[in-house]
Amino acid sequence: MRCYITFLFLLLSQLVHGQKAVPYGHNTAAGHYATVRGVKLYYETYGAGAPLLLLHGNGGSSQDFAKNIPYxxxxxxxxxxxxRAHGRSVDAGDSLSFEMMADDCAALLTQLRLDSAYVLGWSDGGITALVLALRHPGKVKRLAATGANLWPDSTALTPELWQQMRRGYREGQGQTFTDAKRRNDWKVFLLDWKEPHVPLSALASIKAPAFIIAGDRDVIRADHTVAIYQSLPRAWLWIVPNSSHGTLQEHADEFNRKVNQFFRAPFQ
Structure with a gap:
């Protein structure tokens, strides 16, 4: 619902200002399908230059980057x-993991004949970016991750989010989902209920420079975000003032500039 409301707001804003709205996430002029590792993945491409891979959050899609793609x-x-299992990407499997999604990213870049890319991930996409750097280090030039966590419990998530997820699991546990969409939604929910499980010590092996970001009112605990930053050998940290989990939407202009600055800055 949050993603849908954001999309409608952007559409209205563009119409009011006489601009032709770009239907990010549903743009046939920019959309492509690639069969990767047995899954039909949907992606859209814009612009030219060094490749930048955008990875959205749980239950979202590429349209969540409507405020970032133009920049x-x-x-x-x-x-x-x-x-996979999100947006227009088709996934008929009964399981989902961050390792699977990271491997999808690496395979897609290979299929596109790209040795590596900059990576920007939000929420689950930030987790996938970190796992991609762990499993396929050569594929990541630099990564920016906002609102990412490394394990699924109350030491990483705020008490409010953790209680909400516990209620969701109790309500769905034991149900038989015969509708394909509800079955897929449950699979996507279970991804964040059961995963990820990345020890902080594992981050020491990530050689790509990383920009770790979170809002000061994020659903990810601030001390968890700081611990991620401290465990990476080459990292920047930005706790965005007056922001919740949607840093890249709530503060899009500043977010875009700072991430671009990070991608382009000299890094020892």
Missing amino acids: FAKHYRVIALDS
Whole structure:
């Protein structure tokens, strides 16, 4: 619902100002399908230059980057992906993991004949970006991750989110979902209920520079975000003032500039 409301707001704003709205996430002029690792993945491409892979959050799609794509398309070849089981990407399997999605990203880049890419991930997409850097280090030039967590419990998530997820699991547990959409939604929910499980110590092996971001009112605990930053050998940290989980939407202009600055800055 949050993603849908954001999309409608952007559409209305563009119409009021006489602009032709770009239907990000549903743009046939920019959309492509690629069969990768047995899954039909949907992605859209914009701009030209060094490749930049955009990874959305749980239950979202590439349309969540509607406030970011126009900026980054001026500097990069943007590849906005719908992760498996999300958006327009088709996934008939009964399981889902961050390792699977990270492997999808690596395979897609290979299929597109790209040795590596900059990576920007939001929420689950931030987790996938970190796992991609762990499992396929050569594929990641630099990564920016906003609102990511490394394990699924109350030491990483705020008490409010953790209680909400516990209620959701209790309500869905034991149900038989015969409708394909509800079955897929449950699979997507279970991804965040059961995963990820990345020890902080594992981050020491990530060689790509990383920009770790969160809102000061994020659903990810601030101390968890700081711990991620401290465990990476080459990292920047930004706790965005007056922001919740949607840093890249709530503060889009500043967010876009700072991430681009990070991608382009010299890094020892």
